[in-house]
Amino acid sequence: MRTSHSVRQQQPVNMAGVGFQRLAKALAKGKGSGLSALVSGCRAASGATKDSLPGAYPKTPEERAAAAKKYNLRVEDYEPYPDNGEGFGDYPKLQDRSQHERDPWYKWDHPDLRRNWGEPMHWNFDMYLRTRVDTSPSPVPWSTMWKQLFGFVGFMLFMFYMGEKFPSYQPIAPKQYPYNNLYLEKGGDPAKAPEEVKNYEI
Amino acid sequence: MADYREAPLATRPKTLDPNEYFNLSPDYRRAEEERAALRANLKRQYQLQLNNPHRTELIEDPALTRWVYARANPYPHFRPTKKTSLLGVMFGVVPLFALYYIFKTDRDKKEEMIKAGTLNRKFSLSY
Numbered sequence: 001m002r003t004s005h006s007v008r009q010q011q012p013v014n015m016a017g018v019g020f021q022r023l024a025k026a027l028a029k030g031k032g033s034g035l036s037a038l039v040s041g042c043r044a045a046s047g048a049t050k051d052s053l054p055g056a057y058p059k060t061p062e063e064r065a066a067a068a069k070k071y072n073l074r075v076e077d078y079e080p081y082p083d084n085g086e087g088f089g090d091y092p093k094l095q096d097r098s099q100h101e102r103d104p105w106y107k108w109d110h111p112d113l114r115r116n117w118g119e120p121m122h123w124n125f126d127m128y129l130r131t132r133v134d135t136s137p138s139p140v141p142w143s144t145m146w147k148q149l150f151g152f153v154g155f156m157l158f159m160f161y162m163g164e165k166f167p168s169y170q171p172i173a174p175k176q177y178p179y180n181n182l183y184l185e186k187g188g189d190p191a192k193a194p195e196e197v198k199n200y201e202i
Numbered sequence: 203m204a205d206y207r208e209a210p211l212a213t214r215p216k217t218l219d220p221n222e223y224f225n226l227s228p229d230y231r232r233a234e235e236e237r238a239a240l241r242a243n244l245k246r247q248y249q250l251q252l253n254n255p256h257r258t259e260l261i262e263d264p265a266l267t268r269w270v271y272a273r274a275n276p277y278p279h280f281r282p283t284k285k286t287s288l289l290g291v292m293f294g295v296v297p298l299f300a301l302y303y304i305f306k307t308d309r310d311k312k313e314e315m316i317k318a319g320t321l322n323r324k325f326s327l328s329y
Binding site: 052053054056057070071072073074076077084085086087088089091097101103109116117118119120121123125136137138139 | 210211212213215216217233236237240241244245247248261263264265266267268269271272273275276277278279280281282283285286
């Protein structure tokens, strides 16, 4: 009995490779040749399905209703971006309000983002975060603020430009030196008589 | 409550909007109730997953997935129109030629000045 066992096991077997060989045989059951024989043609049913992802612009009312349901919006509330080829597809157009404006005291699912789970996100959500753009109402209208700022800056620039063009300072003249413009100090010949320099007028 | 004025930099919360309390039409009420029903359904789904003691994985948010997918794949919905082509040319083609022209002329002028010896090349530590 024991001798027949040892007689069968004559070929040396690499134990590490046996499992891999069995796995390869199991995977290669698919039809086709090459890589498609090894890779199976089906995938798991978990994760996002194809029809829960954004699609093309909805043209018929049924498509609109389906898109509204997909994005968890009411059919009347659902308004896609206009179809002018800018790449939005059927993504809904939400109000351009930043997360700053949302109620800070409500118990959001994600308090730092002030957002509930499953809520449709604005296209520019990453711009409207609480660390970035803020669309809160301002104490004074924006036009007034712009006018005040640019009015002041423009006025200052204009006045500085005028100051460059028409400088105003005390009258000055080049410095006048005595002793015939310092004839001897500048290395003039003491034997020769210097030319007379008159720096004044009476 | 009638004389409530919101803080200078805050929007008025929905619960303090006078339209929520006066002159309510049945249509408005129905609309608000539908929205509340949608919200409550989402809240319920989230809470079930959140408080599930057997859950070991992260809670996946399909709205987030859709947003990321929409932002990353605008190409199938792109169409060359007047506006999109104009934008593409303005941001992609014009800077190329304009910057080339500007830099070339500036550098050529500088080269001429250097050759003529008129360029003031003073030594400066910071610039």
